[in-house]
Amino acid sequence: MNPAWMAALDVEFAGYYFRAIQSSLSGQPTPACWQALFDRRDQTELMRIQFALAGMNAHINHDLPRAVLALCVADQSEPQHGTSQYIDFTALNTTLDGLIKQATHELHVRLLGESVPPVSALDDAVAAWSVSAARGVAWDNAELLWRLQSLPPAGAATLDSIDAATALAAEALLLPVL
Numbered sequence: 001m002n003p004a005w006m007a008a009l010d011v012e013f014a015g016y017y018f019r020a021i022q023s024s025l026s027g028q029p030t031p032a033c034w035q036a037l038f039d040r041r042d043q044t045e046l047m048r049i050q051f052a053l054a055g056m057n058a059h060i061n062h063d064l065p066r067a068v069l070a071l072c073v074a075d076q077s078e079p080q081h082g083t084s085q086y087i088d089f090t091a092l093n094t095t096l097d098g099l100i101k102q103a104t105h106e107l108h109v110r111l112l113g114e115s116v117p118p119v120s121a122l123d124d125a126v127a128a129w130s131v132s133a134a135r136g137v138a139w140d141n142a143e144l145l146w147r148l149q150s151l152p153p154a155g156a157a158t159l160d161s162i163d164a165a166t167a168l169a170a171e172a173l174l175l176p177v178l
Contacts, residue, residue, distance in 0.1 A: 016066060017059055020034035031166075036174060037174065043174075050174055060131065061169070065141035068142035141162060
């Protein structure tokens with residue numbers, strides 16, 4: 001395991017979240033996937049788990065490929081399946097999946113704290129969302145973005161597409177269920 005690489009990835013990854021908050025609060029352009037979440041922060045009919053999933057969606061699907069790419073560019077090391085970085089990256093999946101299951105039970109309440117009866121549509125969405133799968137796609141997108149570095153317009157279009165697709169998922173995750 002390379003703890004220094006993982007620590008650098010954590011710092012880079014967190015920076016995307018903090019920059020999204022800062023840009024939104026200052027009225028600056030914000031990635032659409034984050035803005036969908038920030039625009040609904042006062043909607044008390046939404047459940048905490050919806051906000052948690054929408055935030056993980058934005059952070060993993062939008063920010064994580066960028067963080068992996070930025071770190072690989074800085075290290076001049078291509079992101080590839082099977083590398084030590086990839087093995088370290090995927091080693092966290094089991095732990096993260098367990099935390100998601102625990103959080104699902106604890107966050108199945110509205111923002112104001114009242115319990116919500118079981119809702120099959122939301123329960124289905126929660127059950128379908130996988131942190132391991134999302135992280136796998138994030139790594140794949142980092143590999144794609146690495147290959148598109150020599151084609152800046154294609155790389156920019158891909159980044160825009162990732163944001164748009166992630167924003168669409170956020171919109172779906174943040175639909176009131178009752």
